[in-house]
Amino acid sequence: MISRFPSFLKKALLTTALLSAGHAYAADTVGLVVYNAQHESLTKAWVEGFTQETGIPVTLRNGDDTEMGNQIVQEGADSPADVFLTENSPAMVLVDNAGLFSPLDKSTLEQVDAAYRPAHGKWVGIAARSTVFVYNPSKLTEADLPKSIMDLAAPSWKGRWAASPGGADFQAIVAAMLEQKGEAATLDWLKAMKTNFTAYRGNSSVLKAVNAGQIDSGVIYHYYAYVDQAKTGENSKNTALHYFKHKDPGAFVSISGGGVLASSKHKEQAQAFLKYITGKDGQAVLKNGKSFEYAVGKNAASNPKLVPLQQLDAPTVDASKLDSKKAVELMTQAGLL
Numbered sequence: 001m002i003s004r005f006p007s008f009l010k011k012a013l014l015t016t017a018l019l020s021a022g023h024a025y026a027a028d029t030v031g032l033v034v035y036n037a038q039h040e041s042l043t044k045a046w047v048e049g050f051t052q053e054t055g056i057p058v059t060l061r062n063g064d065d066t067e068m069g070n071q072i073v074q075e076g077a078d079s080p081a082d083v084f085l086t087e088n089s090p091a092m093v094l095v096d097n098a099g100l101f102s103p104l105d106k107s108t109l110e111q112v113d114a115a116y117r118p119a120h121g122k123w124v125g126i127a128a129r130s131t132v133f134v135y136n137p138s139k140l141t142e143a144d145l146p147k148s149i150m151d152l153a154a155p156s157w158k159g160r161w162a163a164s165p166g167g168a169d170f171q172a173i174v175a176a177m178l179e180q181k182g183e184a185a186t187l188d189w190l191k192a193m194k195t196n197f198t199a200y201r202g203n204s205s206v207l208k209a210v211n212a213g214q215i216d217s218g219v220i221y222h223y224y225a226y227v228d229q230a231k232t233g234e235n236s237k238n239t240a241l242h243y244f245k246h247k248d249p250g251a252f253v254s255i256s257g258g259g260v261l262a263s264s265k266h267k268e269q270a271q272a273f274l275k276y277i278t279g280k281d282g283q284a285v286l287k288n289g290k291s292f293e294y295a296v297g298k299n300a301a302s303n304p305k306l307v308p309l310q311q312l313d314a315p316t317v318d319a320s321k322l323d324s325k326k327a328v329e330l331m332t333q334a335g336l337l
């Protein structure tokens with residue numbers, strides 16, 4: 001309710017709370033403000049666990065990676081955000097390049113496998129997702145499957161695959177290809193993609209179209225199929241997943257990130273939130289919940305239904321270098337955006 005009050009009133013209320021409260025966290029009745037670009041249901045589960053454990057309330061503002069990343073950069077030091085959570089790394093890089101993150105506590109960084117966080121420690125991986133080739137087995141046999149995502153540029157794939165180029169998920173895949181293959185090869189691939197592929201809005205729509213036989217195949221993230229399977233399976237029952245593996249650009253594992261804003265006035269609580277998410281209980285939400293994203297904590301297990309992360313043979317890509325601006329520029333140049 002308090003979040004709806006005009007800011008001067010909110011300030012007055014906070015001051016009153018500050019004066020009357022003996023408890024450190026009761027100083028702020030709004031609690032932490034988290035700009036959340038991760039799937040809302042996953043973050044809500046994290047917030048519930050965190051608030052239960054610490055008593056710290058959390059206010060979520062939801063949006064997508066690019067939108068929220070740009071908003072934080074625009075707001076700069078005046079941003080009300082204490083924490084930023086994303087689906088993919090490029091939006092974290094955007095905010096980091098603007099110098100807006102505060103270094104994370106060592107104890108938080110140490111909870112996460114080094115492969116799933118940038119070495120500089122300004123932000124950390126909170127979950128991971130794998131690129132996957134989804135196909136309709138009535139349209140493609142195993143022998144027809146592409147060996148590499150790069151193969152989808154060949155004329156033989158014209159009209160046979162789909163993607164959601166407007167989304168941050170796919171743009172992260174392109175940013176990783178750019179990092180792995182360089183600008184010229186990526187642009188060539190994107191131009192061929194424009195000729196070959198069919199655009200859908202959102203990974204779920206790609207999955208549905210493949211399932212319905214409207215298109216043979218698509219490039220999405222793995223969890224869309226698992227989430228659907230865990231429900232009714234009606235949008236995935238006619239599909240199968242093919243993992244490219246072999247360090248292919250199409251085997252890219254995208255890291256969802258979390259960071260504390262340097263401008264946060266609740267740094268201690270914000271740090272505690274990221275420590276919780278990356279810790280035992282927070283990572284268990286990934287294993288036991290319905291997100292089907294991968295856990296990235298040291299010794300943290302993912303949902304047993306998933307192909308183990310270690311078996312995906314993902315390419316090594318420095319997440320702190322993923323350049324969403326350049327990726328979007330190339331996609332625009334290729335006529336995809």
Ligand SMILES: [Fe+2]
Nearest residue numbers: 087169203221
């Ligand atoms: Fe997604």
